[in-house]
Amino acid sequence: MPAGGIDVSLGEVAASLALVVLAIAVSIWRRTELEGDIAVAVVRSAIQLVAIGYVIQAIFDEDSLLLVAGLIAVMVLFGAFTARRRARRVPHAFWPLLVALGAAGVVTLGLVVALGVFEAEPRYLVPVGGMVVGNSMTAAAVALNRLGDEISDRSREIEATLALGATATQAAAPSLRRSLRSGTIALVDSTKTTGLIFFPGTMVGMLLAGADPVDAVRLQLVLLWVLLGSVALSALIATTLAYRNFFTAAHQLREPPQP
């Protein structure tokens, strides 16, 4: 795949802040009170991306797979912490999320290397790993967020099913199905419409960097399809591990419906 050659000067980066000024102006004019958040977002994005840029550069220079594994482990850890905030209604959501993100990362990267889609080099594994963990985090967070709502909103139905002698797994099955669906459907939908109403990031990046459109499209397809698998896996693992926390060992709801 072509390495692409594009130079972005600091002046050009600074010039793009004009659009940030526009966003802040809209916020002030229409009193959405997002000025502060926009400013924080701009500063954080600059600091975080510059920092990760140096980290990635260091990893590329070292050419060490161990460092790649370390970086992805850190992403998984932060991803699990971040996703937990979205899954507040799920008791002890951290461990299911950590396992889900870790497994999605390991299985996905392992498969793409084993199938020969990418070589086991930091240049490929770092960006793909980042996308996989990021998308898996969103999917797991959305799925667990929905699971928390489902189990609490449908506690009467779930307990009525338990009252027949169904297991917790059987009673939670419809809620699990809907949660898994909501965790995966956003990516499925955007994959369906890709190229029609939005251009995905990798393709945009490659085109900007001067790559051949055919190459850009091929790489984008690989990434989209890889992400579908990792997102499904992550949402599946997170929901499968997390739903048990709503029940006792005796198949009772920990938070029974209000009388």
Added chain:
Amino acid sequence: MLFELERVEYSRDGRQVLDDLSARLPEGVTCVAGPSGSGKSTLLRLLNRLADPSAGRVLLRGADVREREVLALRREICLVPQLPALLEGTVEDNLRFAARLAGREPDVARLLDLAGLAAGFAEREAARLSVGEQQRAMLARALALEPEVLLLDEPTSALDEAARGAVEATLLELRARVRVSIVLVTHDLDQARRMADWVVRVEDGVAVAEGAAGEILGTAG
């Protein structure tokens, strides 16, 4: 004795719902009667271990319910909650789901008949039934397990007077056709009088009286 509750305690969100409650519930039809919020529904949920007491014991024919395999216990001692909560799909789907849990093949027509529903209800979407029809579908679904005991939580509270009378008639008829004991929670003393062989009166989480229905409630009037 079918059930014995021995000095049972249960609290929720810091509130003592059942407070050192002891009661006996024999075979037949027992009504657990008392005002709203007195802990009746909680008592019912302890009988098939949808909840466990924080102290005290619940005995089923002399043996602690916690010694039983909980899923098998719930298939024998089946609870129908106060508000209907059927699964997605048709009434027949719901009956088949329950029957499968007990490893049975349901006789759908007979189950519907026992619950006072016409055979045509089998194909109806559960979510599209009226509350009264759903309540009967819930009863039919519980009967699909062929339970020994039915625990009914305020089975008529969501119904108007005519529908209530019809459900009561269905339950009395059921007793004549199927060998099943019934524990029925109600706030309606007249209903207890019409239905029960035995009555346990619960107030503020304590059983204040128990005995044959005639003794506890007097005659109708």
